[in-house]
Amino acid sequence: MHWLRKLFAKQPQDDRDASQSNAYDIIGGDEVIRLIAHDFYQQMQTRPETQALLAIHRAPIADSEQKLYEFLSGWLGGPQLYQQKYGHPALRARHMPFSIDESMRDQWLICMRAAIINSIKKPEHQQVIIQAISTLADNMRNR
Numbered sequence: 001m002h003w004l005r006k007l008f009a010k011q012p013q014d015d016r017d018a019s020q021s022n023a024y025d026i027i028g029g030d031e032v033i034r035l036i037a038h039d040f041y042q043q044m045q046t047r048p049e050t051q052a053l054l055a056i057h058r059a060p061i062a063d064s065e066q067k068l069y070e071f072l073s074g075w076l077g078g079p080q081l082y083q084q085k086y087g088h089p090a091l092r093a094r095h096m097p098f099s100i101d102e103s104m105r106d107q108w109l110i111c112m113r114a115a116i117i118n119s120i121k122k123p124e125h126q127q128v129i130i131q132a133i134s135t136l137a138d139n140m141r142n143r
């Protein structure tokens, strides 16, 4: 259970303690985070059931993918790439321009679940992260 407890242990904002393992290191670091963000948008672009979610995107997908990658890096305990560029994530506020109901949330989670399963090796790690990100996604609902 030790890795589970550490998985979402709060990290110091700017200097990470390299001796302390966290979710970011456990799942494979930068390379795996990039894979997740890339696969997430591949899923969204290819699945018929997520086209409504794809349609509300305004920025080029490559830009959205980059921001998701930067956010996930910090959220999982790695370098705070998003925060360094854009300041506090304030994700709920940043999603207010988009109408997010249960259907949108579910479309988002379909893509994210698949991306996590395709990118993270161990099923037990997949499950912990899917659970945590599902809570975060539900919190993004504003309708």
Ligand code: HEM
Pocket (backbone or CB within 6 Å): 053, 056, 057, 058, 059, 060, 064, 067, 068, 071, 086, 091, 094, 095, 098, 100, 104, 105, 106, 108, 109, 133, 136, 137, 138, 140, 141
């Ligand atoms: C639950 C339903 C969600 C929906 C429908 C949704 C949708 C969107 C949309 C449409 C954008 C704007 C992209 C663009 O204009 O191209 C966006 C941005 C973003 N989303 Fe989500 N999102 C959801 C949940 C999440 C969650 C749970 C996370 C974090 C794990 C997340 C992370 C981000 C980030 C980091 C951005 C970029 C924000 C910025 O700096 O502009 N989103 N999202």
